[in-house]
Amino acid sequence: MEERGLEVFAPEEEEPDKDSEVFFNEKMLNNRDISQIAVKVFRERAGLEEEFRVADALAASGIRGFRYGEYATDLHLNDVNPEAVEAIGKGLDENGIEATVHEEDANVFLSEFGNYFHFIDVDPFGSFTKFLDSTARAANHTSFVGLTSTDNAAPAGSYPTVCERRYGSKPIKNDFMHEIGLRIYLKEVFRNFARFDKCFDPKVCFHERHYTRVMGRVTESKKRTNKALENVGYLSYCGNCLWRKFERVKNCPECGEETQEAGPLWTGKFVDQRFTSDMLEDMPEEWEAYEFLEKLDAEAEIITPYYDIHALASNIGTSSPRREEFIQALREKGYPVERTHFSPTGVKTDAPIQDLKDVIRDLKA
Numbered sequence: 001m002e003e004r005g006l007e008v009f010a011p012e013e014e015e016p017d018k019d020s021e022v023f024f025n026e027k028m029l030n031n032r033d034i035s036q037i038a039v040k041v042f043r044e045r046a047g048l049e050e051e052f053r054v055a056d057a058l059a060a061s062g063i064r065g066f067r068y069g070e071y072a073t074d075l076h077l078n079d080v081n082p083e084a085v086e087a088i089g090k091g092l093d094e095n096g097i098e099a100t101v102h103e104e105d106a107n108v109f110l111s112e113f114g115n116y117f118h119f120i121d122v123d124p125f126g127s128f129t130k131f132l133d134s135t136a137r138a139a140n141h142t143s144f145v146g147l148t149s150t151d152n153a154a155p156a157g158s159y160p161t162v163c164e165r166r167y168g169s170k171p172i173k174n175d176f177m178h179e180i181g182l183r184i185y186l187k188e189v190f191r192n193f194a195r196f197d198k199c200f201d202p203k204v205c206f207h208e209r210h211y212t213r214v215m216g217r218v219t220e221s222k223k224r225t226n227k228a229l230e231n232v233g234y235l236s237y238c239g240n241c242l243w244r245k246f247e248r249v250k251n252c253p254e255c256g257e258e259t260q261e262a263g264p265l266w267t268g269k270f271v272d273q274r275f276t277s278d279m280l281e282d283m284p285e286e287w288e289a290y291e292f293l294e295k296l297d298a299e300a301e302i303i304t305p306y307y308d309i310h311a312l313a314s315n316i317g318t319s320s321p322r323r324e325e326f327i328q329a330l331r332e333k334g335y336p337v338e339r340t341h342f343s344p345t346g347v348k349t350d351a352p353i354q355d356l357k358d359v360i361r362d363l364k365a
């Protein structure tokens, strides 16, 4: 197998899973493309070109580590599966990359490197929560981490009890549940780093198909962490009129119905636009991830969870306008509004809900 000019030793499979001899999923290309460029941008911004220590803690074929190899001065790849370790060795030889290979449980591996790594990639099967503690210990005082989770059903509200157990938060299953899920993951990452007086600052976080990726900068600072605590809170949502706000409100201010509550979750930005605009300069435009990153970049400043146009239209008993038409009409009214990466029928805007509904009524009149 091959990815972006690098040789990978893994069987070609339609649906790779945890029983694969060596796991390699071609469909995670966008995730790896975005991760590689984010790492490049972080290293340059942090001035770490001279010394950049990287860990791929659950490496499988090693493809992520190979891709970060270009920037690393000290590269470590780890996997608990001996067949993966063999594939990593072959890949390193074939691609002419120098690295240290480990065959350990990721928690054991990371715990051997206190405050050491400038970048840590955590890409397990399922949720990353059981690796958060050792990741926080191994992250350098100034560093960057990237974590993938494929456990989306729980934080997106399909299994509320599992979500409470694993993430200590209440989800809501609704038309913007994937943003709620992302924000629950982010809260969990932030809180875990905070226990070590390390502040996790989200830079580029997103949801795609069955997975969520969280990437951010880590700085050891009590003051910074204390300040960032203001970004952990609750969301109130009205299932009757679709109003939503990051605030604890018992009754909907629009229609008076009792609200539903999600949280605790991350209520701040999940993309740093200065960071993603640097990434766009570095990412080849022909990569599929480029357009995806453009959407993330555009929606970065709008905090209110996204609206689904179909849900809004059906709430007022009409059919949906086209998304571009809806966006245009809202812009003409002076509201900031953008497409969202979460959904092809979603829009991000801070416009009041009544105005959103009025715009749909006007477009459908």
Ligand SMILES: C[S@@+](CC[C@H](N)C(=O)[O-])C[C@H]1O[C@@H](n2cnc3c(N)ncnc32)[C@H](O)[C@@H]1O
Pocket: 023, 024, 025, 028, 032, 057, 058, 059, 060, 061, 062, 063, 064, 078, 079, 080, 081, 084, 104, 105, 106, 107, 123, 124, 125
């Ligand atoms: C989803 S795959 C990683 C995919 C890889 N990062 C990529 O981009 O292709 C997860 C890997 O974690 C390994 N693994 C599972 N549990 C582990 C543990 N506790 N410690 C270390 N590796 C583990 C598995 O053997 C598997 O190779």
